[in-house]
Amino acid sequence: MNATPQDTPLLHVEGLAIGYDGRSVVESVDFTVRPGEVVALVGESGSGKTTTAQAIVGLLPENGRIESGRVLLNGQDIAGWSDRRLSAIRGRVVSLVPQDPGSSLDPVQTIGTQMAEIFRLHGERDRAVVRLRVLALLERVGLSDPGLRIRQYPHELSGGMKQRVLIAIALALKPQLVIADEPTSALDVTVQRRILDLIDDLRRDHGTAVLLVTHDLAVAADRADRIVVMRAGRIVEQGDARSLLEAPREAYTRRLLHDAPAFAAPAVRPPAPSTAPDLVEVEGLVQDFPTDRGTFRAVHEASFRIAPGTTHALVGESGSGKTTTGRAVLGLLRPTAGRVRVAGQDVAALKGEDLRRFRRTIQLVYQNPFASLDPRQSVLDIVEEPLLNFEPIARGERRARVEAILARVQLPADLAERRPRALSGGQRQRVAIARALILEPPILVLDEAVSALDVTVQAQILRLLAELQRDLGLTYLFISHDLAVVRAVADTVSVFQAGRIVESGRVEDVFGQPTTAYTRELVGAIPGRARPFLSSEGTPA
Incomplete structure (x- = not known):
């Protein structure tokens, strides 16, 4: 190769x-x-x-x-x-392509100005020549409409576009x-x-x-x-x-x-026989947002159901509508049209105290454990905060509940007095999960909950989530762009593209025999499949 x-x-x-x-x-x-x-x-x-x-x-x-x-x-x-x-x-x-495209470009300079700098630093003074070279580079790295891009600022580009700009800068002088x-x-x-x-x-x-x-x-x-x-x-x-x-x-x-x-084999888990009704029902969900140019439709008539004790994944690229759908399920957005029912409740109809109490039914675990925890609070303060909001119980009982849930997520009790900065990424995400579980909700929404973690820490958190689901009967809505993770943990999946669900079903069916070109592209892009000497289980063949 x-x-x-x-x-x-x-x-x-x-x-x-x-x-x-x-x-x-x-x-x-x-x-x-x-x-x-x-x-x-x-x-x-x-x-x-x-x-x-x-x-x-x-x-x-x-x-x-x-x-x-x-x-x-x-x-x-x-x-x-x-x-x-x-x-x-x-x-x-020698050139460096840095890790984070969001923080590696100057937010107050245009893309063209930042790219031109590399040529000026190495002696090129002719502005017309520099402009032509910048345009050629942007075209070379596959950015559409280079003439527009050089006038734009970093916040106007997607993550993939910004990363292409960084690659163009790194390759400008053919190092x-x-x-x-x-x-x-x-x-x-x-x-x-x-x-x-x-x-x-x-x-x-x-x-x-x-x-x-x-x-x-x-x-x-x-x-x-x-x-x-x-x-x-x-x-x-x-x-x-x-x-x-x-x-x-x-x-x-x-x-x-x-x-x-x-490298892991797809999760093949036959659905547990149950006569209980689906815990989450999304029917014809439409979600619009006002913009300067009118209305943007982020979600187009999305429908799916989640059986109790199972994991349903929403997958797709950034901007596909999966996080917006998750926020509607959480009751953080009021649907433009359609219906969302969670544990038998019509979420859009909830108001005031009923909506507040609904938070005990479903909780969210955010993507980034480094940003979702208050750095000024101790672990004890962070995890007990939902109890202060919902259950006026004695301080000693609150601490006992916190220590019990910390043990449940496999964190030692002596971490309770520490602040987030003293914890590893995996420990922080365990704290976030403990905070979500302290009210004993039956449903968790996990929005890219392991995407910011190293592969080994990610595996530990996924094992923890599987144990919690088995022991507590939890139901998960798992939002992710990482199909390899989804294939390993989910029972069912809905594939989002441009706000629409283009394919839905059991994970082994959707990933094993995708029926749409978009899903086939997603599955084909999972890394680690280009090496024939590795088996599907991720061990040497």
Whole structure:
């Protein structure tokens, strides 16, 4: 699939050690990248992979420094170079595609101005020439109407569009090495595939080498010639992709493989026989929003049902209407038309105290555990807050209830006095789940509840949700753009496209034999399926 790399390394990282404020975070890192080669640097958050990538291009935070080792680029050690000296090779020899397209572009400058800057920094002064080169780049990375895009600001572009702009900036001067730091982690599965295809096309056309930094072994399996696995600031193993994935030596690598949802078999769970009525009924839901240009219809006559104790997933790309539908089910939006019934109640008819009490029936777990918890509150305060709103019980009883629910989500009681900043991402999401469960609701809406987590932490949270569902009989509405996760956890699924449900049914039927081209595209974009030596269960074949 990839161009044959030359024998001489383009990049050789040797004995690299990095520290923050004197605290060692990366130790004894050694690896190479050859011309035209894709090397994936994989590991969980905190493994040191992004720090390593930043050190290579001299973009460590102010409190970070290379303590020892060498970074040889074309045989020349650049580890001790000044920022001014490194600026001369950034963009021209080595470029970085940063992780977050939302925060990596200047919100007060147009796309054209930001892209032109890279040419001006490297000596091009003719504005007409710069404009033509910027337009050509935007067209090269697949952005429609480049003449419009150069006049727009970042907030006017989608996440995928912004990521294409960052890639265009990184590739503007045709560098020998592109470092792509989680370039698709926040993107829909289809946009992710298009971005990775774009990087691969440009690598193939120009012989550019790629250092792909990712926590997702499925992406690495699809795209890399070689894989370097990092944990706790050290490399635990590395090798060509096929050999490493067929026979990983280290338990940590085997765990990463096991936890990657793309390698998991689809969940095949026969529906439990039940005479109970469906707990959630959505019939002909229409949701309109007023805009400056009239009315925008976000959801067009959506219908689905959720049986008690099961998981129904809403999937689709960003803007497809799935989150809007979830908000209508929660009673946070009043439907323009149609009906939403939850536990036998017509949600749109609820007002005042009835609507407030409805919150005990259904609770929401948000996407980002780093933003959904009040940083000023302790874990105890966060989890007990719904009790203060709904149940005026004694302080001692509230604490006992909080400690019981923390134990239920597998958190130790001594975490109750800590604040969110002292918790890991997985612990924060467990706190968010505990807060949602403290009122003992029968239904949870999980809106991208694991998409911000590393693959191993994600697997832990998914196992926890399965245990809670089994033990407590919970019903889940699971909203996600990650079809690999949905395939592993859901019983039934509705596929949204442009506000409409285009396909619905049991997960194994919809994903196994999709009837629409859109669903086939979504399923085909799940990473990790391009390697024939991996079985459908995610283990070496």
